[in-house]
Amino acid sequence: MHTMKTYLMATLAAVFWGANFNLAKPVLAEMSPYIAGASRYVLAAAVMVLIVWVKKDAIPLRHWKAYLTLGVVGVFGFNLFFFLGMETSSAINGALIMGLNPLLTAILGYLIVGDKPTTRQLLAFPIGIAGVAIVVLGAGAQLTVSIGDVYILIANFNWALYNVLVKKMMPKEVSGIASTAGIMTIGAIALSVAAGLHGNSLVLPTMETGAALLMMSLGGGVLAYLFWNASISHLGPSKAAIFLNLVPVTTMIIAAFEHIPPTHAQLFGAVLVISAVTFSSISFPARE
Numbered sequence: 001m002h003t004m005k006t007y008l009m010a011t012l013a014a015v016f017w018g019a020n021f022n023l024a025k026p027v028l029a030e031m032s033p034y035i036a037g038a039s040r041y042v043l044a045a046a047v048m049v050l051i052v053w054v055k056k057d058a059i060p061l062r063h064w065k066a067y068l069t070l071g072v073v074g075v076f077g078f079n080l081f082f083f084l085g086m087e088t089s090s091a092i093n094g095a096l097i098m099g100l101n102p103l104l105t106a107i108l109g110y111l112i113v114g115d116k117p118t119t120r121q122l123l124a125f126p127i128g129i130a131g132v133a134i135v136v137l138g139a140g141a142q143l144t145v146s147i148g149d150v151y152i153l154i155a156n157f158n159w160a161l162y163n164v165l166v167k168k169m170m171p172k173e174v175s176g177i178a179s180t181a182g183i184m185t186i187g188a189i190a191l192s193v194a195a196g197l198h199g200n201s202l203v204l205p206t207m208e209t210g211a212a213l214l215m216m217s218l219g220g221g222v223l224a225y226l227f228w229n230a231s232i233s234h235l236g237p238s239k240a241a242i243f244l245n246l247v248p249v250t251t252m253i254i255a256a257f258e259h260i261p262p263t264h265a266q267l268f269g270a271v272l273v274i275s276a277v278t279f280s281s282i283s284f285p286a287r288e
Contacts (some may be wrong), residue, residue, distance in 0.1 A: 002015055006234045009227035010243040016227075017098075018250025020220040021091040022258065023212040024083065030209045031085035034195035035202060039214060041188035044221035057175055059182040066169040067182035074162030075187020080194060081155035088148030092266050095251035097152045099273040102241030103128045104160040114162050124276040131272025134265055147151035163241070168231050172281045176233070180225050245274045 027036050051058060059067075086094055103125045109115040117125075170179055205213060231240045248270055253261050262270070 006231055007243075008233065010190070010231035010240050011246060013224040013227040013231065014243045014246035015250050016219040016224040017244075018095060019254060020082075021086065021095045021247075021251045022214050022254045023216050023220070024086040024094075025091060026049065026209050026212045027205070027216065029081065030205055031203050031213075032195075032198070032200045033080070033087060034191070034198045035200045036213070037079040037083045038188065038191040038195040039202075039219045040221060041079065041184060041191050043214070044225075045181065045184040045188040047222050048177070049186050052178050054183045055175075055177065057178045058130060059178050059185070060171070060174055063171045063174065063179070063182070066171060067172045067179070067186050069169060070076055070162060070165055071183045071186025072190055073158055073165060075184055076153050076190035076194070077158035077160065078092035079094040079187070079191060081151045081158065081239040084156060085148045085151030088146050089152050091251050091255055091260070092248070093135055093149060094152045095248040096266060096270055096273055097132055097149060098156050098159070099244065099248045099270070099277065100128045100132050101156055101160050101163075102277045105163045105241055107161050111283075112161075113168055119280055124279050127279075128273050128278050131269040131276060133269075134272065137271035158185055163232065166229060167236065170229065176226060176229050180229055184221070184225065240276060247276050248274070 024036075025287075031039065049059075103121060106115070106117045106121045107125065110117050119171075228240070231243070252270070254265075255262070
């Protein structure tokens with residue numbers, strides 16, 4: 001795949017995900033986190049299965065273990081805690097906490113597949129942690145952590161684990177579209193079961209909420225997962241991770257248009273997180 005095309009896909013995936021933090025607020029104003037997560041991915045999975053059918057492709061059932069693992073971790077686990085977190089966390093806080101994901105991916109990559117972190121990643125990790133701590137704790141004297149921020153941290157862990165497992169478990173001989181459809185279908189089923197067990201009833205959203213949910217499903221779901229999985233396959237988790245810097249930037253820009261500017265603590269934390277991820281991800285040519 002052409003390098004510029006890969007970069008463009010990674011960029012668009014990050015922008016779509018950044019917008020998700022802003023779009024989640026009107027959705028959660030009308031829906032429970034369980035129903036929101038299930039509705040989003042039932043729709044996204046249906047679209048992916050339709051694409052597979054139109055392309056006359058197939059989801060190979062022999063890879064069900066990989067799809068089950070990736071669907072539970074990357075779709076169910078991430079989205080359940082994402083929506084639970086966004087009930088009380090701000091869009092900017094949520095995006096900045098997720099900004100630590102590349103460094104967390106590097107750590108899990110070492111623990112799971114033996115990819116040794118670079119010196120830059122080891123140096124950057126405590127700086128990124130400090131940035132997230134400033135964002136979560138704020139600039140005040142009270143050291144309190146919102147339960148929403150904790151849920152976003154758990155979602156962040158799930159996404160970092162997904163990034164590592166995609167590289168390890170994604171079937172190489174199967175098209176990315178078919179594999180993504182299989183992963184999303186498993187995630188949608190798991191989210192629907194969780195919503196049923198939680199006792200939530202289906203809610204018919206208003207026009208505004210329905211539009212936000214549709215954008216989260218198609219942009220932040222279907223397109224973002226397709227683009228991101230392809231980017232990881234060609235760039236690897238570490239190189240693709242630098243594009244996640246665009247997630248909090250996108251969220252803050254959209255929030256500013258919504259007249260919700262970032263606080264000084266959020267801006268300072270953003271500088272630390274984005275600087276740490278950039279420092280850990282870029283590479284310089286060796287000197288002759």
